[in-house]
Amino acid sequence: DFERYTGIADQVRPAFVREYVTPAGRMLSDTPTAYALALVYDLLPEDLRHPAGARLAALARENGYRIATGFVGTPIILDALSRTRQHATAGRLLLETGCPSWLYPVTMGATTIWERWDSMLPDGTVNPGDMTSFNHYALGAVADWIHRELAGLTSLQPGHRRVQIAPHPIAGVDDAAVVLLSPHGRIELSWQRRGEIIKVSASVPTGVEAEVHLGDRDPFTATAGAHRWEFVEQDNPIPPDVSLDSPLSQVIDDSDALALIEQMLTAHRPGAAEAMHAGTRWTQGQTLREVLFQYASPAVQADIAVQLLQLSTARSGTANVDSRVA
Numbered sequence: 001d002f003e004r005y006t007g008i009a010d011q012v013r014p015a016f017v018r019e020y021v022t023p024a025g026r027m028l029s030d031t032p033t034a035y036a037l038a039l040v041y042d043l044l045p046e047d048l049r050h051p052a053g054a055r056l057a058a059l060a061r062e063n064g065y066r067i068a069t070g071f072v073g074t075p076i077i078l079d080a081l082s083r084t085r086q087h088a089t090a091g092r093l094l095l096e097t098g099c100p101s102w103l104y105p106v107t108m109g110a111t112t113i114w115e116r117w118d119s120m121l122p123d124g125t126v127n128p129g130d131m132t133s134f135n136h137y138a139l140g141a142v143a144d145w146i147h148r149e150l151a152g153l154t155s156l157q158p159g160h161r162r163v164q165i166a167p168h169p170i171a172g173v174d175d176a177a178v179v180l181l182s183p184h185g186r187i188e189l190s191w192q193r194r195g196e197i198i199k200v201s202a203s204v205p206t207g208v209e210a211e212v213h214l215g216d217r218d219p220f221t222a223t224a225g226a227h228r229w230e231f232v233e234q235d236n237p238i239p240p241d242v243s244l245d246s247p248l249s250q251v252i253d254d255s256d257a258l259a260l261i262e263q264m265l266t267a268h269r270p271g272a273a274e275a276m277h278a279g280t281r282w283t284q285g286q287t288l289r290e291v292l293f294q295y296a297s298p299a300v301q302a303d304i305a306v307q308l309l310q311l312s313t314a315r316s317g318t319a320n321v322d323s324r325v326a
Contacts, residue, residue, distance in 0.1 A: 016043050025051030032059050033073030039080040053084020061249055062281050065092040067100050067117065075141030082149045082168065090149070091170025094142065098277055102142055113140035122274075151178035153189045156211065160187065165222070166213035167191045169198055169233060171255075184208050193233070202227045241312035244289035244305050252282035260307050261288075268300045 016038075020028050025048040027034045035056035038044050044052055059068070060081070069077050081090040097103045100117030108120050115136035119127050126132060148154045152167030160182035167176065169191065177190035185205030192199050203226050204210050210222040215231035242250065242257045251257055262273035272295045280291055292301055 013043055013045075017045065017048070021048065021052075025049075026055060027052070030055075030059070031068075031073075032056060032063075032077055033069045035059070036069065036073045036077040036080040039083060040076040049084055053081065053086050056080055056084070057086040057089040058249075060089050060093055061252055062283050064098070064252055064277050064280065064282050065089075065096045065101075066098055066278070067093060067096070067102065071138050074139050075144070078142060078145040078149065082145070087149075087168050087170060090145075091172065094146075094150075094170070095172045098274065102139070110134070113137050115139075146176075147178050151176040151189060152191070153178045153180055153187065155180070155182075159183050160208060162209050162211065163187060163204075164211045164213065165189055165200075165202055167198065167200060169193060171236065182208065196233050196235070198231050198233050200227075200229045200231070202229075238315050241316065242308050243312070244292065244301065244308070245287050247284045248280060248282040248286050248288060248291065249284045251288050256311060257308060260311060261292075261304055264300065264304050264307065265295055268296055272296065 035052050039049060039052055078090045094102060097107050099122060105114050112135045115131050115133035119132045119134055121127055149168050152165055154164040156162040156164050160180060175192040180187040184207040187208060188203040190201050204222055204224050206224040211219060212222050213219050214229055217231055239254045242254055265273040276295045
């Protein structure tokens, strides 16, 4: 059976690529779910995986990091991003709180996973449509990714005789811990951020080997015992200067600038910030100025321009404020 189905897979993969994927790695169905399926189920050759992952990240960014998958794509989209080293994008999707997102229900007081992202509407009323269960786990499959990728513990062999320790810290999460109850005993892993240092603690029972991957360090094997390691987190570069003429793709990736803009919009007109976030495609080809006029008066736009300049100045250490105000 192994040889038979391996042979079928070897035939299906090139046929799939030939029919549905361009030579540049663009899927004919240019959607997050299509890329997630192709990446997680290894339907793409190695030379197309990176461009496909980059396109998936771009689609997530264009959507303002609001989730855009359903029952098929949701359980695997973060894995698709992680496997193509788009960890920051995966983190942004995980921690987004606007609707639709995993954390939107939490902001509405949820203690269970809902059947649909908006089973309860932002005004607190129950969605009048069909499929409005408040206890339906399908969209909660992200917990599996949290255990394996964010916390960093994965079983590699039956019976958990060999596991992988590979934490992937993300911005906005400063610690994580996971426990796996194996036939050999408890396998424990935790990490904490201390400045730019990630401190890792692990407990490996007798009979288990751990394949350890820590940042840029070479992989190594850990055997039974209590372990303490640390590694330096990759630097987060200072965002480039931001202004009304910055592309939307830059603005959505600049958390400080985005928070400033949304705070000022909300003060100007309640609901404007959410309307802009939900109604905008955060692309490279459009600037903040070209969108902002729909949600803010000229006076508010000018105030936002000043605040963005002051933010850029503070981050770059320069003080030439007046000459660059839009």
